[in-house]
Amino acid sequence: PKSFLELISFYKSLLNARRNEMFANIKRLDTGLQTLMRTNQDVEQLQEFLKEKKKEVEAKKAATDKLLEEMGKQRSEAEAQQQIADVEKKKADEAANEARILEEQAAGDLAIASPALEAANNAVKCLDKNSLTELKSFSKPPAGVDKVTTALLIMIKGEKKDFSWENAKKMMAKVDAFKEKLEKYRGEDIPEEVISKVLPMLDDPEFTFEKMKAKSAAAANLANW
Known part of the structure; x- marks a missing residue:
């Protein structure tokens, strides 16, 4: 009986040891399962977080692009x-x-x-009413004077056809107005057409102040103008 009791006692102690070991294993398994479940939840949450972050990154990337x-x-x-x-x-x-x-x-x-403009201005200043009146009173101009009045008709009136002495006298009819036109004439604005017509006249050796002075003081100053 003693041996049997010892065997039973040993068996009980062994059974308790096995039971304790089993309970410990069960506890470890339970702890492991709990850990796995929490880890799985954490992984799922992390995946959701990563999805949201991925969306944010893609949105920021699109905005940056x-x-x-x-x-x-x-x-x-x-x-x-x-x-x-x-x-x-x-x-x-x-x-x-x-x-x-x-x-x-x-x-x-x-x-x-x-110098030419100054000479022209001086020529106009030298013109006086008496000399102009004398010039336009000629029934027929002295030789060469008609060339001066022809140039004036072209320049002052823009005449193209009628260069007669009668037309020249009409141009000078109002002495003061005629002189004013001479004073206000803009030499820098002379059209090329007028220049081309008048320049050949100026080459005439008779078309000078000295030559005209003997014929008419007014014509001389007008030639100088």
């Missing part, structure tokens, strides 16, 4: 505008250079023309 595209367009437009500005600047510089050249030419022409 759009911004880069807009920046590219703006840069292209800016470059195009700069090219236009460069072209316009070049045109402006060329225009300014041309204007400077024209200004220099005008200054040169004025320097050349100034």
Whole structure:
């Protein structure tokens, strides 16, 4: 009986040990399962979080791509505008250079023309009412004087056909008004057509102040004008 009791006692202790071991294993399994379940939940939550983050990243990437595209367009437009500005600047510089050249030419022409204009003004100042009245009172002009009045008809009246002495006298009929026209005449605005007609007359050796002075003081000053 003693051996049997010892066997039973050993069996009980072994059974308790096995039971405790089993309970420990069950507890570990339960803990492991709980951990796996929590981990699975965490993984699912993490996956949802990653999905949301992925959406945010894609949205930000799309916004960035759009911004880069807009920046590219703006840069292209800016470059195009700069090219236009460069072209316009070049045109402006060329225009300014041309204007400077024209200004220099005008200054040169004025320097050349100034003595002639001054002489013309002086010639008008030398004209007096009596000498003009005397000139237009001639029934027939002295030789060569008609050339002076022809030039005046072309320049003052723009005459193209009637260069008669009668027409010349009509031009000088109102002495003061005629003299005023001479004073206000803009030599710098003479049309090319008028210049081409009058210049050959000026080459006539009789068309000078000295030659005309002996015939008419007014004609002499008008020739000088």
